[in-house]
Amino acid sequence: MASTAKYIGTGALATISLLACIYNDRAVFDETRKGIKTQAGWPLVGNLPILMEYLMRIHDFLLEGFTRLDDLTLTMSALGIPRHIGTIDPRNVEHILKTNFENYIKGPEFHSGMLDLFGGGIFNANGEEWKYQRKTASAIFNVKNFRDQFTDVFIKELGIMQDKIFDVVCQEQQVVDFHDVMFKFTLDSFIELGFGVELNALSTKGKVPFAAAFDEAQKNTFLRFVNPIWPATERILSFFMPWKSSMSEHLEVVDSFARNVTEKRRVQIEAGEVHKDLLSRFMDARNHKGNLLNNDELRDIVLNFVIAGRDTTAQALSWTFYMLMCHPRVEKKLLKEINQYISDDDINDSASLYEKTKNMTYAHAVFYEVLRHYPSVPLNQKYALNDDVWPDGTYIKKGDYILWCPYVQGRSEKVWGPDAKQFRPERWVTPEGELKRESQGQWPAFHAGPRVCLGQHLATLEALIAIIFLVKRYKFTLMPGQEITYQVSLTLPMRYGMKVMVERRDKDYTILDSFWKFNP
Numbered sequence: 192m193a194s195t196a197k198y199i200g201t202g203a204l205a206t207i208s209l210l211a212c213i214y215n216d217r218a219v220f221d222e223t224r225k226g227i228k229t230q231a232g233w234p235l236v237g238n239l240p241i242l243m244e245y246l247m248r249i250h251d252f253l254l255e256g257f258t259r260l261d262d263l264t265l266t267m268s269a270l271g272i273p274r275h276i277g278t279i280d281p282r283n284v285e286h287i288l289k290t291n292f293e294n295y296i297k298g299p300e301f302h303s304g305m306l307d308l309f310g311g312g313i314f315n316a317n318g319e320e321w322k323y324q325r326k327t328a329s330a331i332f333n334v335k336n337f338r339d340q341f342t343d344v345f346i347k348e349l350g351i352m353q354d355k356i357f358d359v360v361c362q363e364q365q366v367v368d369f370h371d372v373m374f375k376f377t378l379d380s381f382i383e384l385g386f387g388v389e390l391n392a393l394s395t396k397g398k399v400p401f402a403a404a405f406d407e408a409q410k411n412t413f414l415r416f417v418n419p420i421w422p423a424t425e426r427i428l429s430f431f432m433p434w435k436s437s438m439s440e441h442l443e444v445v446d447s448f449a450r451n452v453t454e455k456r457r458v459q460i461e462a463g464e465v466h467k468d469l470l471s472r473f474m475d476a477r478n479h480k481g482n483l484l485n486n487d488e489l490r491d492i493v494l495n496f497v498i499a500g501r502d503t504t505a506q507a508l509s510w511t512f513y514m515l516m517c518h519p520r521v522e523k524k525l526l527k528e529i530n531q532y533i534s535d536d537d538i539n540d541s542a543s544l545y546e547k548t549k550n551m552t553y554a555h556a557v558f559y560e561v562l563r564h565y566p567s568v569p570l571n572q573k574y575a576l577n578d579d580v581w582p583d584g585t586y587i588k589k590g591d592y593i594l595w596c597p598y599v600q601g602r603s604e605k606v607w608g609p610d611a612k613q614f615r616p617e618r619w620v621t622p623e624g625e626l627k628r629e630s631q632g633q634w635p636a637f638h639a640g641p642r643v644c645l646g647q648h649l650a651t652l653e654a655l656i657a658i659i660f661l662v663k664r665y666k667f668t669l670m671p672g673q674e675i676t677y678q679v680s681l682t683l684p685m686r687y688g689m690k691v692m693v694e695r696r697d698k699d700y701t702i703l704d705s706f707w708k709f710n711p
């Protein structure tokens with residue numbers, strides 16, 4: 192008996208050693224990919240350990256990888272994770288998203304990890320299921336709505352932000368989490384625009400339960416992409432850490448929020464109310480099978496549009512103010528442009544504000560430069576349906592997962608030149624003073640091609656109006672001693688928020704002086 196066990200043990204060891212010799216830099220049974228620079232890993236497990244080690248700063252880990260291998264396309268193999276080929280080459284990105292977009296879909300791994308939170312909603316859908324959602328939603332993103340309705344809502348919510356938060360913080364010389372305020376602003380604005388619900392997050396102390404659960408659910412969803420055994424891990428975590436809310440508890444909270452939104456609307460419709468927003472369009476629409484949408488489908492629509500409308504813009508605004516606080520030269524130049532274009536009367540006049548904002552070159556340049564450094568979707572993935580050859584000659588096989596990395600791309604000197612890491616909005620302005628747009632392949636902050644962000648003009652308008660309003664009225668200063676970094680998630684939130692001190696620009700005393708007397 193003992194000798195049988197010994198034979199089995201020796202055989203197993205010999206097999207593992209042999210496999211380790213063959214697969215000495217990659218996951219077991221993974222083939223090498225000729226012609227693609229490869230990040231070498233450990234025998235048998237490939238890059239899995241290093242991925243786990245650097246998970247919480249994955250975007251910088253990838254940036255270091257691309258810089259070290261000195262190439263715009265690379266691959267790595269990791270045990271349990273399908274083969275991924277990553278690129279930051281603008282020509283390849285353009286090819287994947289535009290020229291040959293039909294070959295690249297949201298893959299099965301993406302789909303299953305996202306399913307719990309996003310269901311069959313637009314971010315997780317392919318083919319006809321995606322098409323009907325895109326078409327239905329497109330109808331509300333028109334100039335008339337932008338000019339007449341959206342700007343009004345943004346101004347109203349900014350007024351609440353001013354009265355309930357920033358003016359109070361100024362007066363009471365408190366510190367406030369700017370990131371949290373931006374999330375409340377975009378949540379209130381989008382829930383009202385899209386679904387006709389007044390959530391009043393800006394008037395609520397602390398985090399709204401829906402928002403807290405939604406953030407955690409998104410973080411867990413991202414972690415599923417780098418954890419091949421996530422179903423087991425999530426179950427084990429909830430067993431051993433019962434005091435921590437589990438993924439299913441977070442999902443319950445977001446689920447009931449989304450279902451309440453549609454239920455409320457059904458009651459309103461029965462009472463004879465007429466609505467013409469995103470929700471009403473989807474309630475009247477037919478899905479890809481020709482049926483009216485059921486409650487599950489409507490739940491997915493609501494949640495997909497909340498992530499689209501709330502998170503991305505709140506994050507972009509937060510990173511914008513972080514950059515402004517770190518670059519006083521840019522802030523000064525932006526304030527000059529704002530004061531040149533926008534009078535105090537314009538601030539409350541939607542039509543005038545909308546028209547004037549469109550012509551503010553430097554404000555746009557600041558926003559684009561922020562999205563180059565901090566793209567709200569920092570990393571993205573698709574799945575190749577068929578073999579393909581990218582413009583740089585990379586051979587893609589049917590079934591490969593491909594990645595493009597806007598965070599890495601924006602900071603790459605090979606893509607943006609030697610000053611890539613500098614925050615310099617001037618790069619977006621031509622010598623004639625016109626706004627310069629780079630190709631979508633070079634700057635895919637809003638994606639590109641048929642699946643380009645549907646809300647890019649809405650987001651830009653919302654962000655610019657908020658920037659104008661806030662920069663004109665307040666001077667923000669970073670609370671010292673805090674770490675500002677990103678949270679690894681599907682989008683790019685700030686991991687610990689961003690604490691700021693606030694002064695009104697129209698006051699002739701500085702609150703910061705007195706603040707420091709109390710907090711030396």
Ligand code: HEM
Binds near residue numbers: 641642643647650
């Ligand atoms: C700064 C703000 C924003 C940024 C940077 C941004 C960026 C993006 C990106 C990168 C995608 C592609 C995601 C993917 O499928 O992989 C996307 C898709 C989308 N975005 Fe935005 N977005 C922003 C704001 C908004 C807003 C305010 C809305 C309003 C509803 C919106 C609606 C959408 C929709 C519906 C899609 C899916 C398009 C499709 O698959 O056909 N976005 N966005």
